[in-house]
Amino acid sequence: MTPEGPSLSPEQRATALALFRAMIPAGERVPAVGDRTLRATLEVAAEVSGLGAETFGRLLGALDLAALPSTGRRFQSLSPQGQERLIRRWETSPLLKWPIFLLANMVKLAHFDCTEVYARYGVEFPKGGPDEPVAWMSQVQSGDDWEDGEWIECDVVVVGTGPGGAIVGKELAEEGHAVVFLEEGKLHRRDSFDGSGRTSIKHFYRGHGVMSALGNSAVPVLAGRLVGGSTAINTAICFRTPTWILDEWCERLGTDQLKAVRLERHFERVERHSRVQPNDEKVIGPIGDIVRRGCEKLGWSHFVLERNAPDCDNQGCCDWGCPSGARLSMDRTYIPMALQRGAVLFTDSRAVEVIVDNGRAVGVVAESVERKRKIRVRAQAVVLACGAIPTPVLLLGQGICNSSGQVGRNLSLHPGVPASAEFDHPVEAYKYSPSGVGVDQFHREGQMLVSVGLDINMVSSAHPILGRRFTEFMDKYDRIGTMGVLLKDATRNGRVRVGPGGGPLITYWLQEEDLRQLVLATSRIHELFFAAGARRCYPLGHRMPVLESPADLEAYRRRRIAASDWVWTAFHPLGTAQMGHDPASSVVSLDNETHDVRRLFIVDGSVVPGPTAVNPQLTIMALATRAAERINRYLD
Numbered sequence: 132m133t134p135e136g137p138s139l140s141p142e143q144r145a146t147a148l149a150l151f152r153a154m155i156p157a158g159e160r161v162p163a164v165g166d167r168t169l170r171a172t173l174e175v176a177a178e179v180s181g182l183g184a185e186t187f188g189r190l191l192g193a194l195d196l197a198a199l200p201s202t203g204r205r206f207q208s209l210s211p212q213g214q215e216r217l218i219r220r221w222e223t224s225p226l227l228k229w230p231i232f233l234l235a236n237m238v239k240l241a242h243f244d245c246t247e248v249y250a251r252y253g254v255e256f257p258k259g260g261p262d263e264p265v266a267w268m269s270q271v272q273s274g275d276d277w278e279d280g281e282w283i284e285c286d287v288v289v290v291g292t293g294p295g296g297a298i299v300g301k302e303l304a305e306e307g308h309a310v311v312f313l314e315e316g317k318l319h320r321r322d323s324f325d326g327s328g329r330t331s332i333k334h335f336y337r338g339h340g341v342m343s344a345l346g347n348s349a350v351p352v353l354a355g356r357l358v359g360g361s362t363a364i365n366t367a368i369c370f371r372t373p374t375w376i377l378d379e380w381c382e383r384l385g386t387d388q389l390k391a392v393r394l395e396r397h398f399e400r401v402e403r404h405s406r407v408q409p410n411d412e413k414v415i416g417p418i419g420d421i422v423r424r425g426c427e428k429l430g431w432s433h434f435v436l437e438r439n440a441p442d443c444d445n446q447g448c449c450d451w452g453c454p455s456g457a458r459l460s461m462d463r464t465y466i467p468m469a470l471q472r473g474a475v476l477f478t479d480s481r482a483v484e485v486i487v488d489n490g491r492a493v494g495v496v497a498e499s500v501e502r503k504r505k506i507r508v509r510a511q512a513v514v515l516a517c518g519a520i521p522t523p524v525l526l527l528g529q530g531i532c533n534s535s536g537q538v539g540r541n542l543s544l545h546p547g548v549p550a551s552a553e554f555d556h557p558v559e560a561y562k563y564s565p566s567g568v569g570v571d572q573f574h575r576e577g578q579m580l581v582s583v584g585l586d587i588n589m590v591s592s593a594h595p596i597l598g599r600r601f602t603e604f605m606d607k608y609d610r611i612g613t614m615g616v617l618l619k620d621a622t623r624n625g626r627v628r629v630g631p632g633g634g635p636l637i638t639y640w641l642q643e644e645d646l647r648q649l650v651l652a653t654s655r656i657h658e659l660f661f662a663a664g665a666r667r668c669y670p671l672g673h674r675m676p677v678l679e680s681p682a683d684l685e686a687y688r689r690r691r692i693a694a695s696d697w698v699w700t701a702f703h704p705l706g707t708a709q710m711g712h713d714p715a716s717s718v719v720s721l722d723n724e725t726h727d728v729r730r731l732f733i734v735d736g737s738v739v740p741g742p743t744a745v746n747p748q749l750t751i752m753a754l755a756t757r758a759a760e761r762i763n764r765y766l767d
């Protein structure tokens with residue numbers, strides 16, 4: 132591809148530039164769209180959705196013609212003002228809203244993910260640096276280097292290296308068992324993490340970040356596909372499961388095994404290994420003062436978040452991978468600890484079948500990602516930790532462990548939406564940790580409010596507006612503060628099925644109660660922002676008003692905002708292979724062994740008995756620590 136992007140015809144190129152410029156007009160900080168953005172957008176389209184330039188060009192041609200019915204002219208021949216007017220109309224059109232939103236997100240990522248833009252906000256980009264050599268690398272091998280048809284013997288094979296798998300593998304390796312990890316993704320060390328959303332979506336996210344749940348809205352369900360699982364791309368927030376949630380689970384499951392007092396030592400252990408501690412003031416930044424100021428005026432309870440990033444140096448891009456290695460995710464803690472105790476890690480190795488013999492799991496068939504080479508790992512016990520979406524897909528695809536009919540059901544997602552406000556002073560969220568402080572005043576209602584420092588290339592997509600309004604927002608992004616709602620789902624109505632091509636088909640419906648809670652929670656964020664001196668507030672979503680003063684809050688609270696107008700994200704899929712005593716209503720026992728196949732254990736987010744109402748990594752870690760003790764008793 133040459134700088135002019137010759138894979139588009141001159142006609143298509145003219146349409147592309149006209150559309151992109153109408154979406155993102157040049158501003159003070161926002162540079163003009165030109166050939167660089169066009170080229171990068173074509174690359175993003177190919178990386179994320181597999182769209183070649185030819186198909187992309189045809190879609191552009193269709194949008195060019197879509198202007199005809201309302202204006203009598205093609206898009207590229209309208210005046211710049213006419214183009215922006217039309218884009219604004221398309222932004223809310225039931226038919227064109229989603230194609231425009233998806234296209235705009237690609238263009239925004241392509242435009243903002245670049246050194247020149249970051250420099251305009253006074254931030255260095257790209258980030259990252261060399262990693263130190265480590266001896267345990269000799270224990271890591273790519274599945275693509277296997278001999279096809281090879282057999283490997285071990286005591287325990289662990290599939291997936293997120294918190295569930297990494298912890299069970301490490302604990303059992305320390306008990307002297309021979310552990311083999313199979314991980315579909317690659318091992319990335321800090322030199323891979325350059326702060327770029329494009330790099331991250333291309334290499335570290337499952338389904339390139341576009342794996343989505345469909346229902347009354349389309350929501351991306353985000354998960355990592357690399358060693359460390361989602362912990363290697365997460366925000367590092369650490370919460371113990373609230374006692375009232377554990378009590379709810381125990382009551383439903385008819386047990387006291389998950390009571391806070393029984394899990395205490397497991398939480399202590401994972402917190403020690405992950406060095407969980409409250410954020411230092413230097414990583415919180417001005418958003419901390421805003422939240423404290425607002426809460427103190429309103430009499431609301433607030434707190435400093437705890438994270439597993441004790442040496443955080445404010446790279447501001449945790450969810451793209453930590454360039455300084457300060458976040459102590461599984462790839463920096465439990466996996467190296469396991470490898471040092473003799474475990475072996477096969478990367479690029481996708482488990483495709485659990486080998487079952489006479490009702491007992493005896494191993495796993497894995498396929499290497501690139502070369503499709505197969506190996507069989509024989510083991511006394513098989514531990515599945517692929518995450519709450521891939522684990523049910525594996526089981527359903529093979530048709531095992533589903534005598535209860537519960538595999539893939541009970542999915543909860545913790546609907547999360549951000550809300551922003553403009554201040555008279557610098558906030559510069561992108562220069563600090565993305566998660567500084569929280570407000571727990573409304574937690575028992577299911578609402579946890581936390582500060583959210585969205586990186587520049589991230590915020591541009593989180594705010595779905597286009598045209599001059601968008602550029603004005605980005606121009607003053609240094610003075611914008613953002614908080615997010617983490618909502619305890621009203622129901623666990625989500626479901627994972629096997630879709631076409633063997634991938635996940637995920638459904639989820641936001642309930643009336645969730646919709647009501649989202650309006651209420653975001654109105655509370657805006658109330659807090661106004662109390663802290665905000666000039667105006669921006670609910671982020673489609674067709675959202677700008678709130679110019681506290682007087683606008685009442686009307687906002689009365690709004691009925693449709694599910695499809697929220698731009699929400701699911702970072703916490705949980706519950707799709709639920710735990711319980713009763714084989715008729717659950718998939719695994721309280722020992723994490725599946726009811727249907729002996730010596731097959733599930734230890735990831737899928738066994739978590741319900742939404743945790745807080746970020747769940749520590750819950751998964753503590754439950755996995757508990758599971759490791761139990762699995763150890765089953766091994767010879």
Ligand SMILES: Cc1cc2nc3c(=O)[nH]c(=O)nc-3n(C[C@H](O)[C@H](O)[C@H](O)COP(=O)(O)OP(=O)(O)OC[C@H]3O[C@@H](n4cnc5c(N)ncnc54)[C@H](O)[C@@H]3O)c2cc1C
Pocket residue numbers: 290291292293294295296313314315316353354355356357358359360361362364365366367368369370450480481482483516517518519521522525702703704734735736737745746747748749751
């Ligand atoms: C962007 C983001 C930010 C987040 N922020 C926070 C936060 O701040 N705090 C918090 O508590 N939680 C956070 N979370 C959630 C948290 O990281 C997850 O809940 C947790 O990591 C889930 O653990 P898991 O073991 O279930 O699965 P995962 O962590 O998803 O790990 C599963 C692993 O299994 C691998 N795998 C899948 N299928 C196969 C297969 N067939 N064969 C081999 N390997 C396979 C995957 O590649 C992956 O590496 C965040 C999540 C995301 C995506």
